Amino acid sequence: MKRVLITGAAGFLGSHLCDRFTKDGCYVIAMDNLITGDLKNIEHLFKLENFEFHHHDVTKFVHVAGDLDYILHFASPASPIDYLKIPIQTLKVGSLGTHNLLGLAKDKNARILIASTSEVYGDPLVHPQNEDYFGNVNTIGPRGVYDEAKRFQESITMAYHTYHGVDTRIVRIFNTYGPRMRLNDGRVVPAFIGQALRGEDLTIFGDGLQTRSFCYVDDLVEGIVRLLHSDYVYPVNIGNPDEITIKEFAEEIIQLTNANQKVVYRPLPTNDPLQRQPDITKAKELLDWEPKVKRAEGMQTTLEFFKKFSREELSISEHRNFN
Numbered sequence: 001m002k003r004v005l006i007t008g009a010a011g012f013l014g015s016h017l018c019d020r021f022t023k024d025g026c027y028v029i030a031m032d033n034l035i036t037g038d039l040k041n042i043e044h045l046f047k048l049e050n051f052e053f054h055h056h057d058v059t060k061f062v063h064v065a066g067d068l069d070y071i072l073h074f075a076s077p078a079s080p081i082d083y084l085k086i087p088i089q090t091l092k093v094g095s096l097g098t099h100n101l102l103g104l105a106k107d108k109n110a111r112i113l114i115a116s117t118s119e120v121y122g123d124p125l126v127h128p129q130n131e132d133y134f135g136n137v138n139t140i141g142p143r144g145v146y147d148e149a150k151r152f153q154e155s156i157t158m159a160y161h162t163y164h165g166v167d168t169r170i171v172r173i174f175n176t177y178g179p180r181m182r183l184n185d186g187r188v189v190p191a192f193i194g195q196a197l198r199g200e201d202l203t204i205f206g207d208g209l210q211t212r213s214f215c216y217v218d219d220l221v222e223g224i225v226r227l228l229h230s231d232y233v234y235p236v237n238i239g240n241p242d243e244i245t246i247k248e249f250a251e252e253i254i255q256l257t258n259a260n261q262k263v264v265y266r267p268l269p270t271n272d273p274l275q276r277q278p279d280i281t282k283a284k285e286l287l288d289w290e291p292k293v294k295r296a297e298g299m300q301t302t303l304e305f306f307k308k309f310s311r312e313e314l315s316i317s318e319h320r321n322f323n
Contacts, residue, residue, distance in 0.1 A: 001050065002070065003066065004070045005064055006031065007073050007097070008075035008076060009042060010034060011074065012182070012217070014041075016221050017074065017221060020221050022051050025050070028045075028050060030045075030052065031053075032056075033075075038182070041180050058101060064104065068104070068110040070111050071104065075097055076115070079185040079186045081186030082186075084142060091145050091149050093149070094148075098152075099156060105167070105168075113170070116153060116170050117150050117173050118173065121135040127277060128278060130282075141270055142270050143270075158170075158234075169227050170234065171224055174276065176215045177214050178301065181302070183309060188212065190306065192249070193302065196259040197309070202264070203266055207265070208245060210268075210272070210273070211245050213243045214240055219240065220238055220239070224238060237282065237283060241280055243277040252299070256296075256299055
């Protein structure tokens, strides 16, 4: 039985990875400090014999007894609302946390996959974004704490690979959605759905012509698993290249939820990317991977998840979204 450590395990992506690896017959050691994660996302796994949970902050020394085959490092705030509230912790988990886990991988002779992000490309001057593009990032802007944490994360990962021979993988994750997203995390999918369910107008920041490309979480997890089991050590984009403007997406949500609301516009946040679309040529060629779930299908499943929220939970969600 393969032993897998998953950090950020109680978060949106981490919890789905826990589901996948326990289902695949691995022994999963889940780790989270619960700053942004929620035990509700993984409580259904507590009864399994091949699952255990550790409440721990990976910016502190990480100890795991026994052998480890794989480490998946997904511990990090991932939404603007989170990393603007806790910027220092965001930088620390990308630097100190990654350093600790790379050291653990070296000690255990384990393969480690690092979760990077499309935010390393910043507000891109190349479209669509491929892995050879170095990005356009404002290091001291409000999004810099997240962008630079992830860029440093990639750099130290490659340093451990080249200097220490650690077996590493790097996934650059583009906009992903699905069940277990936090209603109040500020990202566009839960923000729009939350506003629609509350009967509010949908808020667009900017003119709405900025683009995003949304990948359903099951597709993303499949891509991550294939990358983990591949022999490729350099960054790989995993995301859905089906690009849509924020304005068009808001209209889709209104239609999906049968809402009567209109769209309202607010000023664009500083350094908000105007375009976001992955070039997934490498993923297709190296991993034989591409997304399968159509947006209409994935959004319907996601809507059903959010419909389970109570009126009270809907009412206390953040009213601001970041595109």
